[in-house]
Amino acid sequence: MTHLSIAIPTRRSLEQSRFSIESALIYADKCNARVIISDNSQDADKARWLSGLGANVTYLHSTAQDATLNLINALEHVTTPFVMPFADDDAIYRLDDQQPMNLVDLASDVVCVRPRTFTWIDEGGVIGGHDFIIDEATPAKRIRQYSLRHGGNNSLYYSIFRSDLFVKVFNIFHRSNPLRAGFSDWCLVYALIASGKVIFDPSAVCCYDIGQWASQARIETRMRSLIQQAGLPEAVQPYLSLFYFLDLYVLLMWRELPLDAKERLEAAIACAQIYLPGFAANVTSQPNNYSLETRAFADRLYAIQHPHTLFLEVLPLVDAIKPGVGEAYLRFYEALA
Structure with a gap:
């Protein structure tokens, strides 16, 4: 079979x-x-x-x-x-001298089986590798664990996932999200690992072409393209962490994600802790890049106790960047929660 x-x-x-x-x-x-x-x-x-x-x-x-x-x-x-999921510029191999993972026997709390991933570029060959697992016991702890281990590389996306969860998460996000931005793979992976653990298959090797992310100049070029495709102005760059937060927060609130109420709240807190303190620090260090309203939000960030309050306070900030997008994110939340 x-x-x-x-x-x-x-x-x-x-x-x-x-x-x-x-x-x-x-x-x-x-x-x-x-x-x-x-x-x-x-x-x-x-x-x-x-x-x-x-x-x-x-x-x-x-x-x-x-x-x-x-x-x-x-x-x-x-x-x-x-x-x-597999990209048409990558490569995947099965090592004959390694025992393959038996998918049928996976524990029920495992949602992902990852390969050993080598990142490479045409002009330099292999430049790095990843085979870390995500094995913490709770959704919030797994979110934090991934945030500490990914190193800015989201190639975990190109792994084996349980189909029912992956297809549902992918479809609900891309059919409902206001932007459908090309950088949304981050929130998808976070939502998936909030739902279960990631284990490593030593028999699988993926070669991930990281060429378009291989230098600061290439990263900036690629991000400008993704921002344009999402219909956002280029001036949004300093605010991108807010969109990452909104995307993941709404997915974590999705009623069909297999989290109970306590897990959902803890995961939402972890989401806020990943994206918002760094954003606030940037606002404080470079205030001229941000609006007065954004500076005020950064000043009171740590006084806000509930992640949903943070969600509601972020909406007008992104709406000022692109009129209507804040309201669209509220509708996105209301459709999923």
Whole structure:
């Protein structure tokens, strides 16, 4: 029986994506997984190649306008209990000399099985690696644990997750969030690990192309692009932590996330502690970059006791950046909570 689907949204040409897709095909063959490929490249040669890859590959011709909708298209065809999102510029390998993880026997409190992830760039090869686990007992502690371990790299997103949870979280966020921003993968991963633990599969190796994040200049270029795609003004950059906070807070309040009331409150407090103190420190150190209202918020941050009060106070701050977005986030919360 097949327990895993590899979901690949792809827009690159056949020449640009073939190596990555073939690595996923070989990996899938070794672990009896299905491969679901949603292709919006409009590359005729690629379409012909994808159409002939065999019964274990589901090829979807896609007209999706962006990568998120392309992945949603692939996820709609997942019928297995586990899914792994995969990018068409990365590579995944199964090591024959390592005992693979048996997904069927996973403990019920495990939501994610991660590979050993190597980050690499074309001009320099492998520049780092990660195989850390997230094993704290409560959602809040797991959120804090991930915040201390990720090192600014969210490649944990490219791991194996329980399909029912991953698909629901991904869909509810991207169908309801006001921005659907390209940096929202952070809140998705945090919400998933709030729901359960992350363990390590020593038989799986993922090579994650970090080229577009490999220098400060590239990071700034990429972030400008993501901000523009989200419909935000470039002047939003100093305020991005507020959007990270809003996105994660609302997801943690989502009524279908498997947290009880105490866990939900503690997780929301952890969310605020991750994003808001650093933001307030930046406001204090560079006050001229922020509005008077934002400076006042930073001054009283530590006097605010409840995370929902913080949520409500952040809304007018982001609304001043883009009129209407604060109200949109309130509707987002009301739809999910």
